[in-house]
Amino acid sequence: MTTATAAAATAAPLAPAPKRRRARGRQRTTLAAWGFAAPFVILFLVFLAGPIVASFFMSFTDMTTRDLRSPLNVEVVGFANYIALFQDPRFLHSLVNTGVFVIIGVPLTMALALLIALGLDKGITKFRTVFRVGYYAPVVTSIVAIAIVWRFILQPDGLLNAFLAVFGISGPNWLQSTTWALPSLILMAVWRNIGTLMVIFLAGLQGVPREQHEAAMVDGANVFQRFGHVTMPALRPTILFAAVITGIGFLQFFEEPFVMTQGGPLDATLSAAMYTYDQFGFGNYAFASAASYVLFLAIVVLSLIQFRFLGRKD
Amino acid sequence: MNHPTTTRTRWLAGTAALGIGALLLAGCGRSDEPTSPSAEAGAGIDDSPATGEIDVWAMGNEGEVLDELAAQFEDANPDATINVTAVPWDGAHDRIATAIAGGQTPDVTMLGTTWVGEFAPTGAFEPTPEGVVDTSSFFEGSQGTTVVDGVSYGVPWYVDTRVLYYRTDMAEAAGLDAPATWDDLTAFAEGMRAEGAASGLSLPPGGPDSSLYLLPFVWQAGGDVLTEDGSAFAFDTDAWKTAFEYYNSFFTSGLSENVRLETGEIEQKFIAGDVGAFYSGPFHVSLLKDQGGKDFEDKFAVAMVPGDQTRTSFTGGGNLAVFGDTDNRDTAWKFVRWLSQPETQVEWYGISTDLPSVESAFEDPVFADDPYTSVFGEQLSDAKAPPAIPTWAQISAIIDQEIEQVTRGDKSVDDALASIQQQAEAIGTGS
Numbered sequence: 001m002t003t004a005t006a007a008a009a010t011a012a013p014l015a016p017a018p019k020r021r022r023a024r025g026r027q028r029t030t031l032a033a034w035g036f037a038a039p040f041v042i043l044f045l046v047f048l049a050g051p052i053v054a055s056f057f058m059s060f061t062d063m064t065t066r067d068l069r070s071p072l073n074v075e076v077v078g079f080a081n082y083i084a085l086f087q088d089p090r091f092l093h094s095l096v097n098t099g100v101f102v103i104i105g106v107p108l109t110m111a112l113a114l115l116i117a118l119g120l121d122k123g124i125t126k127f128r129t130v131f132r133v134g135y136y137a138p139v140v141t142s143i144v145a146i147a148i149v150w151r152f153i154l155q156p157d158g159l160l161n162a163f164l165a166v167f168g169i170s171g172p173n174w175l176q177s178t179t180w181a182l183p184s185l186i187l188m189a190v191w192r193n194i195g196t197l198m199v200i201f202l203a204g205l206q207g208v209p210r211e212q213h214e215a216a217m218v219d220g221a222n223v224f225q226r227f228g229h230v231t232m233p234a235l236r237p238t239i240l241f242a243a244v245i246t247g248i249g250f251l252q253f254f255e256e257p258f259v260m261t262q263g264g265p266l267d268a269t270l271s272a273a274m275y276t277y278d279q280f281g282f283g284n285y286a287f288a289s290a291a292s293y294v295l296f297l298a299i300v301v302l303s304l305i306q307f308r309f310l311g312r313k314d
Numbered sequence: 315m316n317h318p319t320t321t322r323t324r325w326l327a328g329t330a331a332l333g334i335g336a337l338l339l340a341g342c343g344r345s346d347e348p349t350s351p352s353a354e355a356g357a358g359i360d361d362s363p364a365t366g367e368i369d370v371w372a373m374g375n376e377g378e379v380l381d382e383l384a385a386q387f388e389d390a391n392p393d394a395t396i397n398v399t400a401v402p403w404d405g406a407h408d409r410i411a412t413a414i415a416g417g418q419t420p421d422v423t424m425l426g427t428t429w430v431g432e433f434a435p436t437g438a439f440e441p442t443p444e445g446v447v448d449t450s451s452f453f454e455g456s457q458g459t460t461v462v463d464g465v466s467y468g469v470p471w472y473v474d475t476r477v478l479y480y481r482t483d484m485a486e487a488a489g490l491d492a493p494a495t496w497d498d499l500t501a502f503a504e505g506m507r508a509e510g511a512a513s514g515l516s517l518p519p520g521g522p523d524s525s526l527y528l529l530p531f532v533w534q535a536g537g538d539v540l541t542e543d544g545s546a547f548a549f550d551t552d553a554w555k556t557a558f559e560y561y562n563s564f565f566t567s568g569l570s571e572n573v574r575l576e577t578g579e580i581e582q583k584f585i586a587g588d589v590g591a592f593y594s595g596p597f598h599v600s601l602l603k604d605q606g607g608k609d610f611e612d613k614f615a616v617a618m619v620p621g622d623q624t625r626t627s628f629t630g631g632g633n634l635a636v637f638g639d640t641d642n643r644d645t646a647w648k649f650v651r652w653l654s655q656p657e658t659q660v661e662w663y664g665i666s667t668d669l670p671s672v673e674s675a676f677e678d679p680v681f682a683d684d685p686y687t688s689v690f691g692e693q694l695s696d697a698k699a700p701p702a703i704p705t706w707a708q709i710s711a712i713i714d715q716e717i718e719q720v721t722r723g724d725k726s727v728d729d730a731l732a733s734i735q736q737q738a739e740a741i742g743t744g745s
Contacts, residue, residue, distance in 0.1 A: 065432050066744075068411060069414055173573065283707075
């Protein structure tokens with residue numbers, strides 16, 4: 001798109017033309033722009049916007065597997081799916097789990113990622129690259145591979161309990177305990193997501209003007225004062241961005257329970273996304289769509305709150 | 315953590331786009347007529363050689379080795395071409411749903427036996443034409459998995475059933491024979507415990523598909539999922555109570571450890587002697603031989619499941635169905651017919667180690683003389699599948715949950731069964 005505009009712009013002065021022709025030239029530019037944008041726009045409409053709108057409508061019907069071939073047969077049921085959803089104790093339970101996951105997971109990931117980013121930005125210089133790669137590795141590793149390793153760690157006679165045994169503590173069966181399964185998965189998700197945030201924070205930290213730090217140092221500010229008054233304000237937009245994407249990510253908590261516990265034991269790790277996925281699997285398409293929209297609404301609300309509290313205060 | 319979004323979105327692309335079309339175009343409203351073109355079987359298939367191309371979907375290991383068998387069909391029918399597509403089990407269910415929604419189906423597909431009840435009501439499959447196969451040649455339990463509302467859709471291709479795997483050396487040391495009744499089984503598990511096994515009999519205390527372990531006990535006690543006429547759920551019955559209490563007794567008495575062992579863990583524990591016995595399908599024979607090595611081969615055996623009124627076990631496996639939209643109906647059915655011949659099935663066992671769905675194939679020495687497969691053959695004549703109702707997946711998930719609550723001691727069997735009955739009634743049979 002940029003190239004096309006630039007080409008058209010340089011072509012114009014070569015032939016100084018009357019106004020009408022320039023207008024037509026601009027028209028052509030717009031057309032070219034749309035031409036270049038078209039593949040994305042079409043794909044977006046067909047594969048994203050269309051289905052999103054469709055599933056919204058679908059959430060007001062009674063569509064199940066039996067209607068796959070003849071969707072004309074569905075009946076409109078109004079808000080029945082939404083009402084049934086909020087009457088299902090399992091769904092409410094999944095919302096609570098998701099809430100716990102977000103409330104613990106998001107701050108924990110952000111705090112740890114920021115700490116590591118600060119450390120990598122300033123502290124250790126020699127092995128910086130090694131550490132950056134190390135912390136980012138979980139992000140790019142397949143969840144299935146991770147799951148196998150973590151199962152090994154979390155097994156009743158696994159690595160973690162062997163480690164605890166050194167201190168005379170007998171650890172629980174982490175993934176099959178209703179108390180410990182969710183914390184275990186949160187820990188795993190936090191570990192997995194730190195890498196992404198760390199990279200974002202590192203980039204943010206590199207954008208903090210060195211002169212301000214130097215000025216603060218000259219004024220006698222200590223490390224903590226410099227962090228609070230120089231680094232943090234400059235990092236605010238980065239933190240907002242990180243909070244929003246982490247919040248959305250954790251609200252969609254899915255892969256960890258899907259691979260490690262299938263939502264169990266006794267729904268202790270059932271997340272809203274997992275619940276929705278199950279319903280699709282059962283062929284309850286309309287009902288699952290309704291659940292998706294509840295989750296979608298929760299994401300919108302959470303993001304708005306974050307913008308409200310972390311957004312630029314002018 | 316972004317994957318679920320993409321998966322879900324892709325999902326919606328396949329299925330939901332039609333939903334909106336439906337709402338915009340139609341005044342909406344479920345018609346009382348069946349959605350299928352007709353639930354009547356089409357014309358029969360003649361014996362002339364097959365011609366033309368057909369596309370076949372097969373899952374898992376079957377998808378990978380079916381080409382070998384299909385080549386033999388192509389040799390016998392030079393004008394026919396069979397294109398086999400291997401579909402991973404994980405995505406297979408969704409893929410078939412998407413294909414049906416988009417009207418882009420292959421000619422023939424393999425189906426999990428419990429999917430027939432869900433997909434048949436879409437009207438996407440062609441009812442099995444009269445005379446294509448002899449339906450009485452299959453194991454009754456397997457043939458039953460193709461039937462929805464009295465109409466058979468496709469044929470059983472291979473079967474899978476659960477038998478009791480046990481440690482012969484430990485049983486001998488304890489002075490026990492393979493158990494035949496529930497009382498024997500309890501004594502057997504006690505004996506195994508005395509020989510040092512942590513779990514005399516390993517049973518899942520909950521989690522996915524635990525219901526498939528409880529269900530055979532219910533059948534053995536004379537119960538079933540649905541009432542006799544198939545119109546209502548029968549969870550609040552004595553048979554369920556008896557079976558569930560017996561199942562739970564293994565946990566309360568400590569004969570079974572309250573741990574869920576997945577495939578991969580269980581064979582290790584079995585070989586180590588931590589598990590004395592467990593229920594599983596035929597695939598465990600070679601798995602145990604491989605992992606246990608030469609020394610272990612004579613330390614385990616399989617036996618028919620012990621029983622109460624009957625010795626019924628669970629049966630699953632794969633069916634073959636022909637889609638109604640096929641362009642080459644005759645060849646599709648001819649291929650299916652050929653796959654369900656006893657000789658082909660024996661051949662197929664050699665390629666895939668899948669057990670034949672045709673009863674007479676077990677008369678072949680390959681099965682009759684084998685100490686393991688002969689037991690499976692015997693068990694298959696007393697094996698059942700869950701009812702072919704569209705909501706089965708949902709209901710079995712509820713049973714899984716309740717089993718877990720009971721084995722954890724959070725709920726009584728009575729409460730669990732009342733809860734299963736009530737939730738199942740709310741969901742309905744879906745037909």
